[in-house]
Structure formats: structure tokens, C-alpha cells
Amino acid sequence: MSEIDFINSQQVKNAINKLANNIRTERSTVENLLNIYADKSIIDRLNNHNNQIIYGRRGTGKTHLLYAFQRLIFESNNPNASKRFPIYLDLRTYLPLFTSSSSINVESSVLIFQAIINDLIDILINNLKYIYDISEYGGFNSFENSRIEKLKNILGRLNVEFNGREFKRLGSVEFNKEEIKNISGSLKLNTSPEFTVDGKQEQKNNFIETNVQYLSFNEISKLLEDLSLELNDTKIVFLLDEWSEIPLDLQPYLSELIKRVFISSNYTFKVAAIPYRSKFRETIHNDLKIGLEEGGDIFPITLDNRYIYEIDKVGTKNFYNELLINHLKEIDNTLFNNVDEIRFINYFFANQALAEILIASAGIPRDFINLFILSYNNRNNVTQRIILKNIRNSTTEWYTSDKKEEIDKDKTTRHLFEELVNLVILTKKKTHFLLPQKHSDNKFIKKLVDLRVLHLRQKGISHRHIPNKTYDVYSIDYGSYTSLDINKTTLSTDFSELVSNLNTIEDIRETRSLSIEDDFFEKFNLETGQGIKCSKCSKTIDINHLAYIKQKICNNCFEKVED
Template structure:
């Protein structure tokens, strides 16, 4: 096998498996993404699995630390305990969320303490230590809910004895006298008070106290700033998410100098729920946290082919270069373009690879690994890319969809309607349509949103989202008579034809609109 193909097989699929230096060396910025994330506003970073949320936030945390500011990255999969995370019929949702908040605050305390101990020469531990203690004491306050019984008992004793003894006597040598005088008085009193509490110990987070102690702690940190990155937010149970978000809104977000970044999967998170008493529980996006960033909008091939090719060219080059630099087993060309020319047989092979990734870096790394395995001693060709994409789709995405039979039926129906009947690879769905099955297919990365808010002059007042079918759905049809002819068919300037770029406004898009009602009517 070619040495470069061997290296491709060793590329890790998840950012947390790499060390910090590899994450730094292999990071590829795209458009204004890093600039948007670098501002001190609280933000939510959305993106499906494999879009690079952990990687970009890890790189962000490192850049912040280079500027002398403490940045801690918390993996929410490792925060909490069974009593807070999992459903317990004896505990209410607020109590479970409070336990999870306390575990989160304890994790923040531990990370700051570890940072102080590792860089003791940069921190005044004599001043930082008491502040950390006060913060964790306020965060872990425990009260007992139940009855309180007070028992009191008193006892007193008094003893007194007065006596005078005199003894006068004469001796042979003369008169001798003696006088003994004794006075005795004893008083003793005892009082006993016992308090008996019966009830349940509960954590109670007093927002004001925690906020004050946290602000004092942050003020004592370098530059009086602290960046907190919450990764894998979607791993928190869905019912707990709005409560934990609300508790963070009341304890962490108001603290001056604290910047919070949250990485989440849009279809698997719930930051806010309505509440009659207080209006809402949770974080309001746009108010409590700045407008969110969605990684899925940056790298789709059909949106901007040149940008997508540039990103994946740099992605492969930097990952391989970072991996080889640690082992020194081969030389990698400094130019990313020359590296790609050596890796693929021709330019169309690389373009086919970029299209097959559908804007998802993890899918790209998996596909290139399978393609390298199929190419063996040769450069990677178009057939290798297509075979690898088919294998990866069957091995990963098809298996995920098959766990939900109704979603599988909907995918089969969409493929039949869009590819077979319309010879297209994309369709339009009304922006107002909220469908759990469509969200599941999108989360499983067999559907991709490539444009939002598309409108048409002949359908005033209604907007649509452009969904594209995954490359693996139609890879077997390429070079056949049933292959898709383009994204979808529309009327533009009075002419009917297929488009490859989803504009924001068309004259007519009726042929591209997909209504889900026939599918559900058929199921009923």
C-alpha cells in the first residue's frame, strides 16, 4: 500500500482522540467562522455530528489561552451523576437540574484550581485559594427540608455549709490558743438544648451568593476574564436542558468577565420552554445568548463549490501533515494543491470526494479512509471515491436510519419522488413545516439543508428550505439514465431547466416543492 494511503487509514474520526497540538496544527478556518466565535459574546454553536464543533471550540480555547485568559472546555458527557442525569421518580426535574448545575460548578472549580496549580508561578494561590473555597461553599449549600424538633432541659443544684471551729487550750509552757474557721458554699447549674431535624437534605443554589463569589473569583483571574466552553450539550437529557440552561442564566451568564460558548445539535436540544409563572424557563437565543452559528451552512458543496474544495483540500493536507510530523515516517509536500495532486488520480476525483462529503468533515475523513483502502498501491480515483461513499453510507448512515422504520419509509418515499420521478437530488419544503421524521433524517445526515428562506414570485408570502439528498442515496445511479440532472427543476426567466446552485429567489419553483401529506395519507 502507498505510504500516503497508509497514513489516511490512521486519521482519527473524532477530535477528542487527538492531542492539543494536533488540533492546533490541523485546524482549518472557513469564511468568517473563527472571527464570529472569537468575540466575547455568549454564543451557541449548532452543527450536526461530525461537523467539527469540538475541533473548532478546542482551537478557540487554545487561542484564548495564548492571550493569557483562562479557557476551560467541559465535556457534558462526563458531568453529573446518576442522581441528576437519569430519571428518578423520587426527584423533581428542578431538583435533578440543580444537582447537575452543582456538578457543573464543581467541574468549573476543579478546572480553575488545576490551572492554578499547574501554573503556580503565574497565580497568587494564597489569594486564589480562599476565593475558590468560598465559591464552592456557596455552590454546594445543603439544606434540610422537613420538621425541626427542639428539646430543652435544665437542672440546678445548690449546696452550702458554714462552720466555725475554735480550740483554746493551755500548755505547760504557757498559754497557747488555736482557731479554725471553715465556710463552705457550693452552687451547680446545668442546661441542655438539643435540636432534632427530620427531613431530606437538598441542594439549594442561592443565585446571589453564588454570583457574588463567582464574580470575586473571576476578578482575581488573569485579565479578570474566564471563557467556558460547554461541549456535547445535546448529551444532556432533553427534559433537563431548559432547566440547566435557566440555572446557568441566573448564576454564570450575569457574571462580568465570563464568556460562555455552547456546542449543540439543533435537533437534539431544547434551550427554552414556556412557563406560566415566569414566562419562560431557559436561555432565550438572541437575548441571553447571541445569535447562534450553524456549521452546516459553511461547507455544503452546492452552496459554494470553490470554498468547499479549498476547505477539504486544506483539511486533508493539515491532518496528514500533523500526523506525520509526530512520527517522521514520510515527507509531505508543503503545498496543499501538490499534496492533493499526488493523492488523487485527477482533479475530478477530488471534486467527487468533496461532493460525497456533503460538507461534513467526519464523513469526509471516513470516506477518504475507505477510498485509500480500496486504492491500495494506486492514487485514489473516481471509482474508488464512489465505492467508498457507498460503503460508508451503508455502514453508518443506513444503519442509523434503519433503527426507525417510519423514517426509513419516508426516506424511501423521498428518494422515489425526487430522484426517480423528478430526476433531481434536492427538493423544497415549506419553512413552516415541522416534521420529526425529517429532523431525524437531517440529524442522521441523509438529508442536508443547503439553503433557507428560498422564495418564488408566483408563490408570494411563502418561503422554503432547500433539502438535498445525501450522495450515498444516488451514487449507484451516477452514469445511468436515472441519474439526477441537477438540484431541482425550476422556471428561470421563462425557461425551464435544472439548477445547480440554490438561488434565494426564483420565478417558479412549483416542480421542486415536496408536500409530505401524500406520504402520511398513504401510511394511514
């Protein structure tokens, strides 16, 4: 069978139609998500006893990575050695616990933390036979030793009853009010949060239930450590997903509770988070720092920018080839009986079309899979490979349905993106641009990166004739300009040329012509109400800059701004 006949066979069509079921991990029908994970070297980087943050934008595979790692832990456990036990928790399930109050306080974070503890206990109880290597149909007779008495004591204090046959939950763990008050006092926080109901301010009361045990944070830390030891010295690995769904200002307080109770114990945390929407540590009153310190308590790894075609053509192609093979093999392994797996992805694409979809995917696996399905199904001539026209039509369709709607929800974000497209794409005729690093902290730039319409390509490059100034390199999303019917062949897309030019161009004015400089943001901030004129230096103050928000300081001259 020829390659063209193969990609147009009914068997391949059926497999690609089923591929849509695996775009989102939480809805996937795949039993073993470790099998279909491409580039397992990133899983190896998780396979340690460090607390780690997995940073990545939407669609980079954070959830898939956690599930794959969970499977790896189960498969690698040795019956003759102490186990690791992974506990996956989707933090979105705790969203109803948040009050409508805008005040941030310890009690709000305690509610979430309390729910995590309760889920930990429930999951461990439901998996005791696995942890103790007892047959599914066996009883608890092997517990007839001193260890069961210790376990009963620990679980009893955590509000769990053992009647000789099974463990039964009596109620929710509650933390001692005085302990919460003490922590609140140490952080100078309000211990009685309020929220509004029908326009009236009401006091939020602690939930109280019969049989609920009241514990201090210090006590529960010791109990959980003892619990791990009595469970055959099991190492508990928390896999916390969707961290960034927790309100940003609340995140450092939850981090602080995790640190106080878990960090020095036999528990490990792997946390999936979105850059720019995560805050694990914060300085509060009198320079008191709370939360998890990156590089000290917890170590970051990133899924962004691993496979960028403009930077690494071969590595990017090989990654997406593996991604496609792994997913389709799981759907129908017989597809690969007579297939050259090394060049499998080439079966589907004309050469130029393959390069274009790898550029358009921008290092986002979810975007690649969606674009692949769309471009395959959008072919007018089903007797040929996917061609450039199919890629352009698919990127426009994907951008309009997945990204443009989100941009349009906020008029300020939309205005900034339109200005960037007009300047970079229409005026400069480029797809990449330089941005002074101080502007990378602009909250609307961060939002456009989060929405995957701007892509950060490289950080911290400099020009030998421009001292004390570093740049980041960004690209504008492929779909945003194909949706405007702009022909890519008229644009300069050479990333390497842009970066190398920064150190070879002698004319500083020419170098700055590649960059989006202060005047662009001054104009944007004044037009959109995001800036005010500084009376000291006459420059425009970015009112979203932390220096202005916290201390009313101009982010240009750093002088105090008078009201």
C-alpha cells in the same frame, strides 16, 4: 518523484493509515488540535466575550473547534494582563445524574448545574499556579497578602479548605433547599421529583454529606464573581460540549440556571449543540419565558453548509485541501518537502472523482476523511489515482455502516426516507428538491437532517407567482442512492439551476413539481399513524405539530380539535 509514485509511497500509506486515529477529536492523538483545524476564521468568530452556541450536525467539527479554541486562549494569554481561562466540559459525563422520571423539574437541572459548579471549582484549584503565574515547582509564598485571605474566605464558603500549602475539597456544593423551592415556585414546578424502581414509585431525596455547604443561587453568583476577581480578574470561558445529549425538555431549565448565576458575571459560555436537538428557551405557564434567548443572552453560529461543492466549488475544494494537509502534516511533516500544497488534494484524485467526493461529503469534514481513507484503500489498481468507481463503492460502504443502521432503528423515519428517495431520485430523477418551510419543522424531516441523509442547502427562497409561501432546498445524501446502484449520471444534480428556475418558470404547476407538497405529507402521516383527519377542514392534522401537542389545534385551519 511523480505524483502517482508519491501517493503510492509507503510513507504516504503509513500516514493515511494513521489518519484514522484523528477522525474523532476526543480520541485523537494530536497534541495541538489548533494546528490541524482548517479555516481558522471560524475560530476568530469565537474569540470574543459573547456567549455563543455552535450549531452543527454530527461530524461538522464542533468538538474539534472547542479544543482548538481552548488552545488558542492558552497561547494568546499575556502574562502582564488579566487572563482568560478555558474550562472544557463534556456534558455526557453528567448523564448518570438524570433520573428515569419523565417529569421535568428544577431539581433535575440543579443536579447537572451543581456538577458543573463542582467541576469548575476543582479545575480552578488544580490550575491556581498557572492563573497566578507561579512556577510549577514554586510554593504559595507569593500569596502572603490580603488577596489570599479573601480567596480563602470565598473558597471556604464554596466548601474548599486551605491549610497553608494546598487547597482541599471537603465535599460537594449543595444549593439551599429553600432557594430551590422558591425557584420552583416561580416556575410552577414540582420540587419533589419521583422515579420508578422495580415498579414502585419512590421519593428522590437530596444528597446530604458532612461538610457540605448550602448556598443560594444568588449567593453562589456573588461568590463566583468574587472568585474570578481574586484570581487576577481571570475571565472564565466555559466550553460546554455535547449539549444536545441533555434531555430536550430539561435544556431550558439548565439554561435558566446558567442565566441566573452566570450571564451577568465575568464568565462566558461557548456551547456546542446539534440543530433540531437543542432548546435553550421555552415559554411555560402564563407566558413566562425561561432559558437563554438567542440573539439576546447567547448568539448562534453554524458549522453546517459552510462548504457545499454544488454552491461553492473553489472554496469547498480549498477547504478540504487544507484539511487534508493539516492532518497529514501533523502525522508526518516530511511528506511536504517537495509538494505543491495548493494542489495537494489533486495528487490523489482523478478530476471527476475529486468532484464526486466533495459532493458526497456534503459539507461534513468527518464524512470526507472517512470517504478519503476508504476510497484510497479500496483501489484495485494501486498504481493509479482514486477514480469514480472507488468513490461510489466507498460512499455505499460508509452509508451502510454509518447512516443506514441509524435510519432503520425507527420504522417511521425509514418509511419517510424511502418515500423521498422513490419520489425524488427514482421518479423525478433529481438529487435536490424544494420543501415548503412549514414542512421543514416535521420531526422526521429534522431527524433525517440530523442523521445526515438529508442536507439542507438553502433556506427561505420564494416564487414571484406563489405569494406567502417560502421554500427550503434539500439534497438527498449521495450514499443513499449509490447504495441502490443508481447511476448519478442519470440524475439532475444542478443546485443552481433548481434555485434559479424557481423565479424563471412561469408555470406554477411546473414549479410545484420540484417541491414536496402537502399531499405527500398527508399520505405519509395517515399511513404511519402520525396524522388524523380534522373534522373542520378535512385535512390531515400532524399530531407531532406543536399546535396540536400543546393546544389540540389543527395545524392547517388552526381550529380547536374536539376529542
